[in-house]
Amino acid sequence: MAKISSSLPVLNVLSHNGAQHGYQYPTAGAVGILKNPGLHSCSECGLIRAFSDRNISSIPLPREVLLQDRMIQYVKCHPESGPAWEPAGLGCSSPPAGSRLAPRLFGGNELEQEGTGHSAWLGAGVSPLVLIVRARSLLSLLCRPSRKGTCRCGPCARRAALAGLGRDYLEHITSIGPRTTGSPENEIVTVRYLLEQIKLIEVQSNSLHKISVDVQRPTGSFSIDFLGGFTSYYDNITNVVVKLEPRDGAQHAVLANCHFDSVANSPGASDDAVSCSVMLEVLRVLSTSSDALHHAVIFLFNGAEENVLQASHGFITQHPWASLIRAFINLEAAGVGGKELVFQTGPENPWLVQAYVSAAKHPFASVVAQEVFQSGIIPSDTDFRIYRDFGNIPGIDLAFIENGYIYHTKYDTADRILTDSIQRAGDNILAVLKYLATSDMLPSSSKYRHGNMVFFDVLGLFVIAYPSRVGSIINYMVVMAVVLYLGKKFLQPKRQTENYPKDFLCALGITLISWFTSLVTVLILAVFVSLIGQSLSWYNHFYVSVCLYGMAAVAKIILIHSLAKKFYYVNASDQYLGEVFFDTSLFVHCVSLVALTSRGLCSAFISAVWVAFPLLTKLCVHKDLKQHGAQGKFIAFYLLGMFIPYLYALYLIWAVFEMFTPILGRSGSEIPPDVVLASILAGCTMILSSYFINFIYLAKSTKKTMLTLTAVCMVTFLLVCSGAFFPYSSHPASPKPKRVFLQHMTRTFHDLDGNVIKRDSGIWINGFDYTGMSHITPHVPEINDTIRAHCEEDAPLCGFPWYLPVHFLIRKNWYLPAPEVSPGDPAHFRLVSKEQTPWDSVKLTFEATGPSHMSFYVRTHKGSTLSQWSLGNGTPVTSKGGDYFVFYSHGLRASAWQFWIEVQVLEERPEGMVTVAIAAHYLSGKDKKSSQLDALKEKFPDWTFPSAWVCTYKLFVF
Ligand SMILES: [Zn+2]
Ligand SMILES: [Zn+2]
Known part of the structure; x- marks a missing residue:
């Protein structure tokens, strides 16, 4: 913030906590949006209290909302002049003509007027009563940080300041300390803070909307099939519920849920104060928006989630507004910061996934995560279960998943959550809630119940979603292609030296043996490491697991195939063997595709990718291989064709390890984590090596590769046995307690x-x-x-x-x-x-x-x-x-x-x-x-x- 000098006008904004901020003009981002004369919002601290300024106070402020930039510019150009509204240039960051402008995306009013460009509204004396815009584009157009990563001016700087609003809420909530249900910190201090903020938001709200607030203190009981099953009883726990609806009411509502309680001894920033902060900010933005909502949005700040989901049960089974709810969004955490992943949707209701895909600005979703989570192997649960099982309502479950090592610990602090994470989550939640609150599907959501969706993001860039029925058809078409491809080969007349069916079955047998022995090898290593008390050596240094188990698995697979090549396939041509082994890999993936699809699992799409792309590549490069052998051109084509399945697999594997490694640090004393991790790594190795096995047969020698792998594995093994890799860390940047x-x-x-x-x-x-x-x-x-x-x-x-x-x-x-x-x-x-x-x-x-x-x-x-x-x-x-x-x-x-x-x-x-x-x-x-x-x-x-x-x-x- 610039220092105050006497020559420039000063805007004083009294923030909610009483601190007075002085902003000197022109200070981009210093001032938020004006609603009523005398009321200003401070974008540093987010809230409105008072306003006074020796120059601006003389300007007759319109009743409607103004884009603050113009006023700043105005004052800049005419520091001491009168009240006329003379449009001024936008200074450092003019939007392109014809573009749609938004003064704020997340964290500000969305003022809407389509069409006219910047020059039109500036030049033609357009009333400042209504200003342009639409949220989606402005930030993408204007808020690009400079290459050096700094925001120089205008909306860009403001965006950073506005995400700070959510951060301000977050810091306030976490500064209260651990908030266990029943503690004064949770029941009084946090509740009072939330109510104060909601009140302030209400004061700012647009007259189009109506805000009702209710503090519910439910008592109830339920049984749940979690952690082997148990029963829960709660008495007088707290829910803070806010209903935002059109002025003349609504019959249907979408629910947004967060919890403000935390586990004992944790500040619970990511779990789940940040979500409540995002919700407050989304509430503020929606309530000041001049866009009408068709349905109500109910914001539930629940005060007993860590108490095994009690507050959500109290709300959905007892609150009078619960009957309005047709869909919900649950905001959770299984880690600290990062991106929030859609890891559960439904049950059924594909329209919800579609809503997320079309509305979310930075979608990140995985049906694989959904199927893994719903299989019950991850020892945690969310309010999603309560809304689904006790409310019979479909919804979307989102969670921050990065850095699960410190989830539920004292390290879950506000400073570990990047402002970008808050901004991202806010952008997404705002857009999705807005979409649902104006959706025609919401009122009759039960009509659109049918079927599941296959959905996955592509490297975090966009989400692909399609009905699982369509998925099954695609999968079976891919299977048919493989059947035709292999069938033709099986039926072709036998040649003198080559008996394809026999060679194929032998190759399949060798592949399976190589996988089995590789699994056994890593399991022996893992059991040994566990027995000598060196488990979790990779917990703090993940590469240890790759060097130990990953290398061992790869070396074993290569060894078995090298032996087969040397002793079994003495006279066969390398090229022919390469082809046979490619076909066996294709067959194995095809079998898994059939198995997953027939079990109705949406994750089968991965197998489909792993069959379709290699097959296509093979058909394309087939001729080349026949004519010139495994030359450079063949290899280049082959790798290009494999790029998509491999890239996607690596991305997924990364996500799996990101989620699973921390869980192994809290999965109890009975399951040896090394055995679990080694098995997962062996599985990944099998998948990743499958289409490269043929290269073992095409290559002249594998000795060097094997020696290198074995050496790395042996050295790591010795270091692990000597206890060189301590599992835990108190390093402030990345603690692994x-x-x-x-x-x-x-x-x-x-x-x-x-x-x-x-x-x-x-x-x-x-x-x-x-x-x-x-x-x-x-x-x-x-x-x-x-x-x-x-x-x-x-x-x-x-x-x-x-x-x-x-x-x-x-x-x-x-x-x-x-x-x-x-x-x-x-x-x-x-x-x-x-x-x-x-x-x-x-x-x-x-x-x-x-x-x-x-x-x-x-x-x-x-x-x-x-x-x-x-x-x-x-x-x-x-x-x-x-x-x-x-x-x-x-x-x-x-x-x-x-x-x-x-x-x-x-x-x-x-x-x-x-x-x-x-x-x-x-x-x-x-x-x-x-x-x-x-x-x-x-x-x-x-x-x-x-x-x-x-x-x-x-x-x-x-
Ligand atoms: Zn939580
Ligand atoms: Zn939790």
């Missing part, structure tokens, strides 16, 4: 008569990954294998205060004895009544009071079953392992939690019919801490992320 949960707990076990039979206290330690505590032990010697926690066989979930039912993923835990905890707000649990029902079961009614988060665990004894309960839909849902897990949480205040379970006793037994336990988790405030916990946390090295809290656990038998 090890996640650890520390729960300081006091457990009390009662017997059937209510006597305390055991009481212990300690810090219960859970590592999230396969390396357990092995890297931590040198720093915290008291944590070693002698303090491994032992499963209480008779207690549900081993008698531990699990926060989520992840007991089957993390079986190795540690337990360090410590003094008792004494939270200021102790949890109380009691049996209210025990009744015999007329249908011969026992109904136990309980009451619990305590902190915002509690878990209730049930195990029925032999001879008893749980037949009903007052939770979920009434039918008890078991967790993995057969016990029952209930996740309870409340907002700031809630009455005692009363619920009942009904036990069917088939056989009376001396040990009772049921064991229940309740854990109270203190995730915020004073009760969260203990001096022992703090002391232990202190000892943890900086490359760890210990998330610590206090909890109590009580077990009863009835």
